[in-house]
Amino acid sequence: MQSDGMQDEPSAMAPLDPAHATVLRMRTGLIFLVLALAAAIADLGPLRLTPIPAGLALGLVLLAGVAATLIFPGRRYRAWGYREGGDEIEIKRGRLIRVRTIVAYGRVQHIDVAQGPIQRAFGLGTLILHTAGTHGASVPLPGLAYGDAERMRDRIRARIRQDLV
């Protein structure tokens, strides 16, 4: 049994694929690009009628975007970790609210491997474990190399089958 999973220093948990930090960065960047576009439109239109200097809104959004893209995704990436055990998988996540989840293979109903468009560009995937529970019954594990995610799914599937015998 691991009991040091919640500690802040690096524990026995494996980190996600480093490319996942880039994926998170691009997601944050995209959101701020959309916001910047909206700010630019506001700058050319309605804001012209107010004494707010031209370009201020756009500048602020861009500044916030650059800061957010540089700071948060890296932290969020480092908050993730997982450990594939013999009978269970352990996943830790969350920067503000830190959660360590233990899912016994015997409880997994089915497994998905999902891939978003940005993830596809980096060859990453998300492993999703579904259980019969009700409160957060589906546990996602993003940021695995797609092949790894598939191999992990197959390993867990084999263990579920063993568990059923």
Add this chain to the structure above:
Amino acid sequence: MSAPAPAPEEKRLHPASLIVRWLKIVPQMLAGGIGLAATSNHEGIRRFILFAMFAALAGALFALVSWWRFLYTIGPGEIAIEKGVFRRQRRVIPFDRVQDVAIERGLIARLFGTARVRVETGGAGKDEGELDMVALGEAHALRDRVRHGAPADGGAAARAPAEETVLFALDGPRLLLSGLFGFSLVFLAAIGALVQQLDQFGIVDWDQWFTAERAEAASNLVTLQTSLALALLIVLAGLAAGLVRTVLRDFGFRLTRTGAGGMAGSSRGLRRRRGLFTLSEVVIPLGRTQAALIESGPVARAFGWYRLSFQTLGADRKEGGVQVAAPFARMAEILPILAEAGFPAPPPPAAFRGGPRRALVHWAAPWLALALAAAAGAWLIDLRAAIAAAAFVLLGLAAMLHWRVHRHAQDAEALYVSHGLLKRRLAVMPYEKTQILAVSRGPLQRGLALATIIVDTAGAQPMRGIRIIDLDAKEADEGADRLHGAFLAARAARKAGAAYG
């Protein structure tokens, strides 16, 4: 048709269901027509009568067609339901996916000797398989067949409920007493809804009613005496409403043991029958109970009355996703039922532990912060905010009291968590029922080195899951690992037992 040997026959519902369907449809159609009548001249009333006749006819036709197009087949291992007037839908429910078969008999059903059968699979859908209505004998046969996987041709499976051992009964004075504890003010909401409906259909225009003069006259009537009388009236009405509701629901409450003694564990269950006008009968399958809950409100607890229910997969959402096994019982009566269901008895109060004292900060701090903000508001903006500040302080104190009663215990078989300041619930969860374990730490908890263990079970209602809030962080981490270890051990033990048994 998938059955190989004798082709199971397709059946229609009992013809009496035509009447039930008709009685359901026509009022719905008429509700739309009330607006016509509300124009309140002769023309309006004549139009309404015409409309009512049309509704009665159309309703009959619709009921007939949907009855004709509803077919069900009870195969060897599954039940198939085919329905829909234009868009046909065929649903097949395998017996081994059925969590629960509930039989319900309203007044009309009892008149015709029929019943409504609801097949629950624990899926997300609402009406998963409903036969409304079939003959009572057919309903019982179907249930026995689902539960035993074989035709109930007079074998031990189809034993009469009357012969089963009664585990709990509620009648006579105790039923009335439990009704008094069922004090409820929902009727106030019902009156509010009625007032709104009347206004909506234009029968009464409240804006015309409440004129300034009338409001003035009414305010003169508000004295200490009238207020007290009104309060007394509301309390009495609340008691009466609770009494009526409880008697209607729990009249003749019987919990019996069902399933032939020597059969496999999965077919054993607790059969619950109750109801004054609408008789309902469900079987709580023992292999599928996830947790037991012992609850009581503040007054009932002072008198030593508790309610026992089981969290199952197919439970009715209306009841909060649990099946009530004993609505109003002494602890001494609850323990044998728990034992019957294979649940351990909760340990004595001394065995329960709370979290570290510093957790009080986490429970009270949010309320005290709000109180501070309100106090600042009272000082700077409006003195009346002081009332809000006082209320927040009280809520903070209540949270601190709540912390005192949030306790947990563990023994060889199960986890016990007690929660709730006024209405207290004790959850009993055998380790084997764990789905997911999680340890969660928010920002304030991190500062205080605290953590919450969340235990997810199947069929739990959102917000009502089992959680041990604010343990010491290290203890919570080790606790979660221990719970996981206990789950693995319990599962291995059961598998070993199943291999030999």
